[in-house]
Amino acid sequence: MTDAILRTANLSRRFGGLNAVDGVDLELRRGEVHAVLGPNGAGKSTLVNLLSGDLPPSAGSIHYDGREITGLPAHRVSQLGIGRSFQKTNIFPGLSCDENVWLAAQSRQRSSLRFFRPAQHNRAVRELTDASLARCGLGRHGQRRAGALSHGEQRQLEIGMVLATQPQLLLLDEPMAGMGREESEQLVALIKDLSRDYSLLLIEHDMDAVFAVADRLTVMVNGRVIASGDVATVRASREVQEAYLGGAAAVGS
Amino acid sequence: MINMPRSISLFLLAFAALLALYPLWGELAFGERAEFFLQKLTSILILAIFAMSLDLLVGISGMISLGHALFFGIAGYALALLAPEYEAANFWIALPASLAICALAALLVGILCVRTSGIFFIMVTLAFGQMGFYFINDASFTGGSDGMYIMFKPELLIGGWQLIDLEDKQDFFYFALAATAAVYLILRMLIRSPFGRVLVGIHANEHRVRAMGYNAAVYKVVAFVIAGTLAGLAGFLAASQYGFVNPAQLGWHSSGHALMMVILGGVGTIFGPLLGAFAFELLHYLFESLTEHWLLPMGAVMIAVVLLLPHGLAGGLLALLDKRRAGGEAKTASDAPPGAEAAAND
Amino acid sequence: MDLSFLLIQLLNGVQQGLLLFLVASGLTLVFGIMGIINLAHGAMYMIGAYLAWWIGAQVGSLWLAILIGVPLMLAVGVLIERFLVGTLYQRDHLYQVLLTFGLILILNELQSILFGNDPNSVPVPELLAGSIQLTENQSYPVYRLAVSAICLLLAAGMYLLISKTRLGMAIRAGASNREMVEALGIDVNRLFTLIFAAGVGLTGFAGMLAAPLTSVYPGMGDGVLIICFVVVVIGGIGSIKGAFFGAMLVGLVSTFGPVLLPTLASVVVYLAMALVLLVKPRGLFA
Numbered sequence: 001m002t003d004a005i006l007r008t009a010n011l012s013r014r015f016g017g018l019n020a021v022d023g024v025d026l027e028l029r030r031g032e033v034h035a036v037l038g039p040n041g042a043g044k045s046t047l048v049n050l051l052s053g054d055l056p057p058s059a060g061s062i063h064y065d066g067r068e069i070t071g072l073p074a075h076r077v078s079q080l081g082i083g084r085s086f087q088k089t090n091i092f093p094g095l096s097c098d099e100n101v102w103l104a105a106q107s108r109q110r111s112s113l114r115f116f117r118p119a120q121h122n123r124a125v126r127e128l129t130d131a132s133l134a135r136c137g138l139g140r141h142g143q144r145r146a147g148a149l150s151h152g153e154q155r156q157l158e159i160g161m162v163l164a165t166q167p168q169l170l171l172l173d174e175p176m177a178g179m180g181r182e183e184s185e186q187l188v189a190l191i192k193d194l195s196r197d198y199s200l201l202l203i204e205h206d207m208d209a210v211f212a213v214a215d216r217l218t219v220m221v222n223g224r225v226i227a228s229g230d231v232a233t234v235r236a237s238r239e240v241q242e243a244y245l246g247g248a249a250a251v252g253s
Numbered sequence: 254m255i256n257m258p259r260s261i262s263l264f265l266l267a268f269a270a271l272l273a274l275y276p277l278w279g280e281l282a283f284g285e286r287a288e289f290f291l292q293k294l295t296s297i298l299i300l301a302i303f304a305m306s307l308d309l310l311v312g313i314s315g316m317i318s319l320g321h322a323l324f325f326g327i328a329g330y331a332l333a334l335l336a337p338e339y340e341a342a343n344f345w346i347a348l349p350a351s352l353a354i355c356a357l358a359a360l361l362v363g364i365l366c367v368r369t370s371g372i373f374f375i376m377v378t379l380a381f382g383q384m385g386f387y388f389i390n391d392a393s394f395t396g397g398s399d400g401m402y403i404m405f406k407p408e409l410l411i412g413g414w415q416l417i418d419l420e421d422k423q424d425f426f427y428f429a430l431a432a433t434a435a436v437y438l439i440l441r442m443l444i445r446s447p448f449g450r451v452l453v454g455i456h457a458n459e460h461r462v463r464a465m466g467y468n469a470a471v472y473k474v475v476a477f478v479i480a481g482t483l484a485g486l487a488g489f490l491a492a493s494q495y496g497f498v499n500p501a502q503l504g505w506h507s508s509g510h511a512l513m514m515v516i517l518g519g520v521g522t523i524f525g526p527l528l529g530a531f532a533f534e535l536l537h538y539l540f541e542s543l544t545e546h547w548l549l550p551m552g553a554v555m556i557a558v559v560l561l562l563p564h565g566l567a568g569g570l571l572a573l574l575d576k577r578r579a580g581g582e583a584k585t586a587s588d589a590p591p592g593a594e595a596a597a598n599d
Numbered sequence: 600m601d602l603s604f605l606l607i608q609l610l611n612g613v614q615q616g617l618l619l620f621l622v623a624s625g626l627t628l629v630f631g632i633m634g635i636i637n638l639a640h641g642a643m644y645m646i647g648a649y650l651a652w653w654i655g656a657q658v659g660s661l662w663l664a665i666l667i668g669v670p671l672m673l674a675v676g677v678l679i680e681r682f683l684v685g686t687l688y689q690r691d692h693l694y695q696v697l698l699t700f701g702l703i704l705i706l707n708e709l710q711s712i713l714f715g716n717d718p719n720s721v722p723v724p725e726l727l728a729g730s731i732q733l734t735e736n737q738s739y740p741v742y743r744l745a746v747s748a749i750c751l752l753l754a755a756g757m758y759l760l761i762s763k764t765r766l767g768m769a770i771r772a773g774a775s776n777r778e779m780v781e782a783l784g785i786d787v788n789r790l791f792t793l794i795f796a797a798g799v800g801l802t803g804f805a806g807m808l809a810a811p812l813t814s815v816y817p818g819m820g821d822g823v824l825i826i827c828f829v830v831v832v833i834g835g836i837g838s839i840k841g842a843f844f845g846a847m848l849v850g851l852v853s854t855f856g857p858v859l860l861p862t863l864a865s866v867v868v869y870l871a872m873a874l875v876l877l878v879k880p881r882g883l884f885a
Contacts, residue, residue: 078466368880384869552704
């Protein structure tokens, strides 16, 4: 029996008449890097939102680390150990990088309903914040205002914020969206580094990056999974080539 | 603002000292009317508490409540209803009781309102405020639209000794000044605390705060209850000072005036609304000496502030300080109030 | 409680609901499409009512007053949108609240200065001044039936406009789909001005119709505004259908509520709102 840290069964989400996600069976093994690919409209964003608890499913189930998490709200899912980063940068632009990550790190305290001592005095949060900033490559940029960072640096901050919530599973939603060549390469290196310590579910468009880091692939088209397995097999699959890789939707970087 | 520039703290200290020394300069400034202005200052300090409590919601947490006066009024009415008719209430019973009733009301209203956000939230807080107004206006045990009188100010005894006589105008003034300072310090402490950090995050990006693992609704309700209870403190003091409560105090116009003080002073800074209360009452006094329709120029001022000086007096002060300080990054010309962003240490 | 009494209350409730719908529809469209909270909406109702009274007194006819008054209200709407509200689109709701609140203060005081603080009655037009016999001993004012009929016609017209025309499509697309609206070949700025002015016009018109029923008095706008908010909370933001059913619900509850639950008379509508909030926080027709 493979050790699956995340498993979905017949996961579906309908919007009116549209089946955005249709009967998806997905399995993420402990310690692997699993990429989900698909053209625009394939349902990838909806899938991420279902897994992170931002959207309740219309049908099906999600199991994480052996327990059912179907329908749990986002904050509960985060507390259980799934850390999700966002495709559209979702930071606090008016705060410094340090403060952005701090808030994420603070979430791991037993309770933030603490009113008396200044937040800064918490040593554990301080250490976690520093470590997360360093891990995502922004160790020396803590005092800079997040809104003033370059696009690539903001994507790094996104990841830093997720790391600070001490997840076991990272849900990275198109982390390389809008990045140039060099920035993408840096991020690929970061992802490879992260894969040593976390299980990763990577939603991506960027083919080259995916093939460089992924252990297994799942390909989605129109809300359905059309292929899933190790990289070589999926790449060679005719359905995948027709529907996605060879067709108009092929996206190189 | 997580960290207050030292110059602002010094400014506030000087301001407090100036007020504390009123008995020395009051007669010089106002002659025969010194005692009248002492009472005026007292009522402004009480309004400052009201305005600061609202800033916790509006400026720090991004929850725009148009029904905050509900809690101001509930505490006042609680005192009126609890106070015996012909003798002074016991301060040590009346205040905690009034605040407890207020907190309970804020909890119930807060739990319902927090299920909404944005425009919806503004509307439901307004509606609940009005619900309170109509209830009190129509109920018989509250004196209806005529209101109720509180014949005697609460009696404040410590170990059988009357250290503070609230009937004495000067004692009451110092009491109000101490209360205002205490509320200010409490709010500053809250902002610096882990709780305050979460609120600032919620204001900036609630979705992300939830994605990080916080149950944002709980934090918003707690903020609502704290703010409502502090507003109740102001209401209790106001009712004690005037000896009179009436339904209009709970109405949405009252809430609107509080919001005006917040924006006039500078939203999100806590000390801004304190200044805003003074500015609002100053304008009120000036305009009313010109015309009974003082709300007309006040409305015009409000529109002018929104269009021309959205960060209020405090914003202007902080911008001045920023210009003087060498280096630092340029502020973006957005509506994000200085309060929601971290200010660098002085 | 006899049947004819119930019938009267029902007719009243429906009429109140329909008038409320006119006011609430403008409000909910401005919320939903433009993302703007306009507190001065109630003041527009008051201005309409006062125009009906004052112009009506000058020209001796309510119809003429309405004929003159509605274009005036539309013009007022355009001016307010162009010079005040239009500056608030991308800004925090806080500033919208404060600017429109300032506007209310100015308008209320102006009204007080110009027309004083006493209520004034407005005569019902002669044509509609009679009553019809409902039952043996109950009659019902024709004017109220006429008001209901006019409101129903307008409601039907709005429904057709929104569901059948390109403009209606643009309206349904909402503020979040600016690009789509522009792709339909519609100038978004003009659309916003149109919607805002239409909202003001509808509300003012409702005030004019209501004037003979409620007389005109200071602060009449405030009450309507808050009730409208309740309607929108119950019905859902941006939904005309929601505004219709919410308004009918509120109209009926505020008519029957005081009769069935006299102790809770004034707050029964708010209790209904609280109930909806508990069950469906985004409104019944979100």
